[in-house]
Amino acid sequence: MPFKGEQEVVFPQDSYSNVLLIYADNMRGKTSFLNALRWCFYGEAIERNRRVIEPFNIVNWDAADENEWEVSVDVKFELEEIEYELVRELQRKPMIHIPKRSSDLEIKVALRKDGKVIKPNEITHEINQIIPKDIARFFLFDGELLEEYEELVKEEASEKSERIKEEIEKVLGVPAFLNARDHLGVLLSKARTQQGKDAKDIKSIKSAVTQCELLEKQIKDLKRDLKLLEGNKNSNRKRITKLKEIIEEFRSVHEDQKDYEECKSDLSKLEKKQDILSAKKRDLLKEAWKDVISPLVEVKKTDLEKSRDKLIKPSKEEYKLEGKIEALESVLENHKCPTCTQDAGEEIRIEIKNNLEKLQAGAQNITSNNETLNGLQEKIRNLSAIKKTSASTEIPGIEKDLRSNSLDINKLDTERERLKKELSKHDTVQIKKDAKERDGLLILEGEIKTNIEDCRRNISVKRERYNVYAAKIDKDNTAKKMRSSRLVEAYKGLKLVFEDSISTLRDSLRFQVQKHATETFKELTTEQTYKGLKINKNYGLSIIDEKDREVTLRSSGAEEIVALSLVSGLNLTARKSAPIIMDTAMGRLDNKHRENLLRFIPDVVDQAILLVHEGEIRKEDAYKILESRIGGIYNIERVSSSQSKISKD
Amino acid sequence: MKHKEPKTIGLTLATKPNLARLVEDGYFNEQLDAYKFAVALALKTGRLADPGGFTTIFNIGTIDLDREIYESVKILREYDEEPVYKTVERLAEWGVNELFQVSESGDIDFSKWLK
Numbered sequence: 001m002p003f004k005g006e007q008e009v010v011f012p013q014d015s016y017s018n019v020l021l022i023y024a025d026n027m028r029g030k031t032s033f034l035n036a037l038r039w040c041f042y043g044e045a046i047e048r049n050r051r052v053i054e055p056f057n058i059v060n061w062d063a064a065d066e067n068e069w070e071v072s073v074d075v076k077f078e079l080e081e082i083e084y085e086l087v088r089e090l091q092r093k094p095m096i097h098i099p100k101r102s103s104d105l106e107i108k109v110a111l112r113k114d115g116k117v118i119k120p121n122e123i124t125h126e127i128n129q130i131i132p133k134d135i136a137r138f139f140l141f142d143g144e145l146l147e148e149y150e151e152l153v154k155e156e157a158s159e160k161s162e163r164i165k166e167e168i169e170k171v172l173g174v175p176a177f178l179n180a181r182d183h184l185g186v187l188l189s190k191a192r193t194q195q196g197k198d199a200k201d202i203k204s205i206k207s208a209v210t211q212c213e214l215l216e217k218q219i220k221d222l223k224r225d226l227k228l229l230e231g232n233k234n235s236n237r238k239r240i241t242k243l244k245e246i247i248e249e250f251r252s253v254h255e256d257q258k259d260y261e262e263c264k265s266d267l268s269k270l271e272k273k274q275d276i277l278s279a280k281k282r283d284l285l286k287e288a289w290k291d292v293i294s295p296l297v298e299v300k301k302t303d304l305e306k307s308r309d310k311l312i313k314p315s316k317e318e319y320k321l322e323g324k325i326e327a328l329e330s331v332l333e334n335h336k337c338p339t340c341t342q343d344a345g346e347e348i349r350i351e352i353k354n355n356l357e358k359l360q361a362g363a364q365n366i367t368s369n370n371e372t373l374n375g376l377q378e379k380i381r382n383l384s385a386i387k388k389t390s391a392s393t394e395i396p397g398i399e400k401d402l403r404s405n406s407l408d409i410n411k412l413d414t415e416r417e418r419l420k421k422e423l424s425k426h427d428t429v430q431i432k433k434d435a436k437e438r439d440g441l442l443i444l445e446g447e448i449k450t451n452i453e454d455c456r457r458n459i460s461v462k463r464e465r466y467n468v469y470a471a472k473i474d475k476d477n478t479a480k481k482m483r484s485s486r487l488v489e490a491y492k493g494l495k496l497v498f499e500d501s502i503s504t505l506r507d508s509l510r511f512q513v514q515k516h517a518t519e520t521f522k523e524l525t526t527e528q529t530y531k532g533l534k535i536n537k538n539y540g541l542s543i544i545d546e547k548d549r550e551v552t553l554r555s556s557g558a559e560e561i562v563a564l565s566l567v568s569g570l571n572l573t574a575r576k577s578a579p580i581i582m583d584t585a586m587g588r589l590d591n592k593h594r595e596n597l598l599r600f601i602p603d604v605v606d607q608a609i610l611l612v613h614e615g616e617i618r619k620e621d622a623y624k625i626l627e628s629r630i631g632g633i634y635n636i637e638r639v640s641s642s643q644s645k646i647s648k649d
Numbered sequence: 650m651k652h653k654e655p656k657t658i659g660l661t662l663a664t665k666p667n668l669a670r671l672v673e674d675g676y677f678n679e680q681l682d683a684y685k686f687a688v689a690l691a692l693k694t695g696r697l698a699d700p701g702g703f704t705t706i707f708n709i710g711t712i713d714l715d716r717e718i719y720e721s722v723k724i725l726r727e728y729d730e731e732p733v734y735k736t737v738e739r740l741a742e743w744g745v746n747e748l749f750q751v752s753e754s755g756d757i758d759f760s761k762w763l764k
Contacts, residue, residue, distance in 0.1 A: 281759075282678045289689035290717075291763050296693060296725050304724075382720040396760040403756075 001036075001045075001071065002029040002636075002644040004060040009033075009646060011579060011607050012631025019602050019629050020609045021622055022646075024636035029644040030611035031142065033636065034583045038140050040073035040088045042133045043107060051245055055090055056102040061642045069099055079130055085112040086127070131578050132171075141567060142583035165538045171574050172509045174502065181498040188491035192216065192470065194484040199473055208472040215466040219459055226455045233448045236441055243438040246431075253426045254435075260419040267412045274405050281398045288391035301383045304376050311373040321359055328356040509573060510535045517541055517562075517569030523600040524561050526592045533565060541566050560588045564597065568604065579607035586616050595625050602629040619649075652732040654719075659706035660684075660742050661698075667749035668706070676748070676757055681712055687744025688718060688737055690762055692725055698742035700735065709734060 012018045024030045035045035035053070045053040058071055071090040078084070087110045096104045111118040111126055118126050131139065169175060193216065196209050247254065331337060331344050331352050344352065470488075479485050518532035521543075531548065533541040541562050543551040551558075564585070571580070580601070586594050594617060601608045612622075623630065633649035660668060668680050668687075677683040684707070691697055713719055722740065723733045751757050 278675055282676070282682070285677055285686060285759065286679075286682045288759065288763065289685040292686065292689035292693050293721055293725065297721065300725055379724050383724055386717055386721050392763040395763055399758060399760050406756075 001032050001058050001060050002642065003032065003036075003646070004063050004639075004643050005645070007646040009634055010632065011609060014631055015606065016602075017629055017631040018605070018607050019598075019626055020607070020632045020634070021617075021619075021630060022609065022611045022634045022636060023614065023619065023649070024611065024644070025613055025638070028636045028638055029646075030583050030613070030636065033611060033646075034140055034142065034581055036073045037075065037581065038136070040075050040086055041127055041131070041136065043088065043109070044133075051248075054102045055105050055107065056099065058090060059105075062640070067098060069105065082114055084130070086110075136578075137167075139571065139578045140581050142585065161538045161540070168539050168570060169506075169509075171570065172513075174505060174509070177498060177502045177505055181495060181502060184491055184495040184498060188488065188495055189216070191484055191487040191491055195473060195479070195482065195488050198482045198484045199476070199479045202476060202478050205473050205476045205479060208469040211469040212466060212473065215462050215469065219462050219466065222455055222459045222462065226452065226459065229448055229452045229455060233445065233452065236445050236448060240438055240441050240445065243434050243441070246434055247438065250426065250431050253423065253428070253431060256419050256422050257428055257431065260416065260423060263412055263416045263419060267409060267416060270405050270409050270412065274402060274409065277398050277402050277405070281395060281402070284389070284391040284395055284398070287389045288395065290386050291388050291392040293386070294388045294392070297383050297386050301380055304380050304383070308373060308376040308380065311369050311376065321362055325356060325359050328352050328359065332356065510537075510539065512573045513539060513566070513569040514541070515569075516572040517565040520568035520600065520604070521561065521565040524564065524593060524596045525558075526590075526596065533562065539566070539570075541569075557588050557590055557593060560585075561593055561597075572604075579609055580605045581609040581611070583611045584613065584616065585610075586612065591621075595621075598622065598625045602626070607631075652729075652735075654709070654732045655734050656709055657705040657707065658709055658712060658734050658738055658741075659704045660738070660745060661702045662704055664742055664745050664749075665704065665706065668745050671745070671748055671752065674752060676752060681707065683745065683748065684712065684741050685718060687748055688722070688740045689744070690747060691740035691744040692722065693762065694743075694747075696743045696747075697736065697739040698746075700731070700739055703738050703742070 009020075009022070012020050022030065022033060024033075031047075032045075035047075039045040039058070045058055047053050059069055060071075063069070069090070069092040072087060074085065074087045076083070076085045089108045089110075090105055091108070092099045093104055093106050099105055109120065109123050111123045113126070127133075169178075192212070196213050196216070199205055199209050202209075327339075332349055335344050335349065336342065337344060473479050474485065474488065514533060514535040517535070521530070521533050521541075529546045530551070531544045531546055534544050534550065535541055543558065543562065545551055586597060589597065598610075598617070601610075610617075619633065622633075634646055635649055636644050636646050639645050659665070668683055671677055671683040672680050677686070718737060719733050722737050723729075726733070726736050748757060
C-alpha cells in the first residue's frame with residue numbers, strides 16, 4: 001500500500017454533481033485506493049489474478065521500516081437515511097515487537113449504525129445487508145473484472161465461464177430456488193424409498209420395486225462417488241491455486257533457480273571445453289621443446305652450412321690436384337710427357353719432382369679438411385632431424401581460447417556464487433517440489449474431470465432406468481392408494497414447479513440483464529445501427545446488428561463496452577444502490593466511447609468514483625464532457641517510490 | 650673433447666618437487682615432457698644452473714631414446730668441458746625452476762617461448 005499517514009477523500013454529496021475523479025499515474029495507488037474500500041468492507045484486498053493480498057503486505061513499507069504497523073480504513077456513509085461508520089484496522093498483536101508475517105498482525109472491525117455500536121459477530125451480516133460481497137464486484141470493479149466478463153461471450157461453456165455464471169446467479173438470487181428444488185429432490189427420494197417399502201408385497205410391481213431399490217442404491221453410491229470426486233476436484237483446484245500462488249510469489253526465485261542451473265550447465269560445458277583444450281595443449285607440449293630451440297637450431301644450421309660450403313670448394317680443387325699429381329708421377333716414372341710424349345730430361349724431372357712434393361703436401365691438407373666437412377655434415381644432418389612441430393602454430397591459439405574461456409568461467413562462477421547466495425535464502429528444494437506437485441495435480445485434475453463426467457453420465461442413465469420402473473409403480477392402482485405414493489406425486493409436482501420456476505426465473509433474469517445491458521450499450525456505443533445485445537445461457541452478451549446478425553468480430557474496445565454494459569445490466573438487475581467505483585476501466589476505449597461512458601455514468605448511479613490516469617482522460621476533457629457533473633477531483637501524487645499522498649485538486 | 654656420458658639424468662633435490670608440481674598443476678602430461686621443455690627453454694634463454702647436487706630421475710634411454718636432446722645440446726651448447734647430459738641436467742635444473750616460478754605467479758604463457 002503506497003499510502004502513509006492520514007489520507008481523506010470526500011465522495012460527492014450532491015446528487016447532480018455526483019462524479020468524483022481521482023487522477024494518478026500508473027503505480028501510484030489507484031488500485032490500492034479501490035482495495036482500501038474493498039478491504040474495509042470485506043477484509044480482502046485483491047491484487048492481479050484475483051489473488052488476496054496478505055495483511056502483512058498491506059502495510060506501507062516505509063511505515064513498516066519505522067516499525068509503524070497500524071493500518072486503518074474508516075468509511076462513513078448513508079443508506080436509506082441511516083448513517084454508518086465502518087472502521088477496519090490492522091495492527092500488530094500484543095507482545096509482537098517487530099512483525100515478520102501476517103500472523104503477527106491482527107484485524108479489528110467496528111461498525112456504528114446511527115451512532116449505535118454493532119456487535120462484532122453481527123458486523124458481517126450487517127454489511128451483507130448493505131451490500132453483499134458478491135454483488136460488490138459490480139460496484140467496485142477494475143479492468144480485470146471486465147476482461148473476466150468477456151469470457152462469458154464464448155458460446156462454449158468453459159470452466160471459468162461456468163464459475164462466473166454461478167457467481168452471477170448467486171448475485172441474482174437463483175441459488176435460493178436451486179436449493180429448494182434440490183431439497184424437494186431429497187424429499188422425493190425419501191418418499192420413493194418409503195413407496196418401495198410399502199409396495200414390496202404388491203406382486204404386479206415386485207420386480208419394478210426391486211429394480212428401483214437396486215437402481216436407487218446404485219445412484220446413491222454414484223452420487224456419493226460424485227460428491228467425493230467433486231470434493232477432490234475442489235481440494236485439488238485449491239491446492240493448484242495455492243501452489244500457483246506460491247510459485248508466482250517465488251517467480252524471481254524460480255528465475256534465479258533457472259539461471260543458476262543454466263549457469264552451472266554453461267560452466268560445466270566451458271570447463272569441459274577448457275579440459276579438452278588443456279589436454280590438447282599438453283599433448284602438443286610433449287614435443288614443443290623442439291619448437292623452443294627451433295630458432296637456435298636454424299641459426300646454428302645456417303652457420304654450419306656456411307662453414308661446410310667453405311670446405312666444399314677446396315674439395316673440388318683436390319680433384320684437379322690429384323690429376324696433376326698423377327701426371328707428374330707418370331713423367332717421373334716414364335721420363336716422357338703423357339700428353340705430348342716428348343722425353344723429359346734430368347733437369348725437367350728435378351723440377352717436376354719439386355713440384356710434385358709441393359702438390360702432395362697440398363693434398364695432405366685437403367684430406368684433413370674432408371674430415372671436418374664430414375663432421376659438419378653430420379651436425380647439419382642431426383640438427384635437421386630436430387623438426388619443428390605444430391605446437392608453435394597451435395599453442396598460441398589454444399592459449400588465447402583458454403584465456404578467453406577462463407574469463408567467461410570467472411564471470412559465470414561469480415554469477416553462480418551470487419545466485420547460490422540468493423537461492424540459499426529460499427528453500428529451493430521445496431520450490432522444485434511445489435512445481436512438480438502442481439504438474440502432477442494438473443494431470444490428476446484432468447483425470448478427475450473425466451471421472452466426474454463418467455459418473456454423471458452413469459447417474460443419468462440409471463436415473464432414466466429408475467424413472468421407467470418408478471413410472472410402473474406410480475401407474476399401479478394398488479400402489480396409488482398408498483400414502484407414500486401420494487407423497488411421491490406431491491413432491492414430483494412441486495419439484496417440477498420449481499424446475500419450471502428456475503427456468504422461468506433464469507429466462508426472466510437473463511431478459512432483465514439483457515434489457516438493462518442493451519440500454520447501457522446503446523448509450524455507450526458509437527455505432528448507432530446496432531440493435532442491441534443478446535444474452536446467452538452463460539450471461540454472455542453478443543452485439544446484434546441492424547439485420548439481426550450477431551457481430552462476431554469485436555474490437556477490444558467493443559469488448560470493453562459490452563462488458564461494461566453487462567456490469568451495468570447486472571448492477572441494475574441486482575437492485576442494489578451503491579456508488580460505483582471504477583479503476584482504470586476506460587483504458588481500451590477510444591475518445592468517443594470514453595465520452596459516451598462519462599456522459600452516461602452520472603445518470604445511472606448515485607455516485608461515481610473514477611480512478612483514472614491522464615492517458616485515459618485528460619482533466620480538461622473531463623471538465624468539457626462532464627462540466628458541472630464533476631463533484632470533485634483528487635490527485636494521488638508520488639512522494640517517493642514507496643509512498644503516495646492524496647490531495648484535492 | 651670426448652667425455653664419458655652418464656646413463657641417468659635428474660635434478661637437484663630442491664627442484665625435483667617443482668617438476669612434479671608442473672605435472673600436478675596440469676601443465677604437462679608427464680614429468681618427461683616438462684623436463685625436455687625446461688632444457689629447451691634454458692637453451693633458448695642461454696641460462697643454466699651450476700653443476701653438482703643432482704639426483705637421478707630418468708634413464709637416458711627413457712628420456713632421449715633417439716638422442717635428439719643429446720645432439721641438440723651438443724651442437725647448441727657453447728662449450729664442451731663436460732658430458733652433454735651433464736649440461737642437459739644443468740639446463741633442466743634452471744628451466745624447471747623458471748617454469749615453476751612463472752606458474753607460481755600465474756598461468757604459464759607458453760606461446761611467448763614458441764615464437
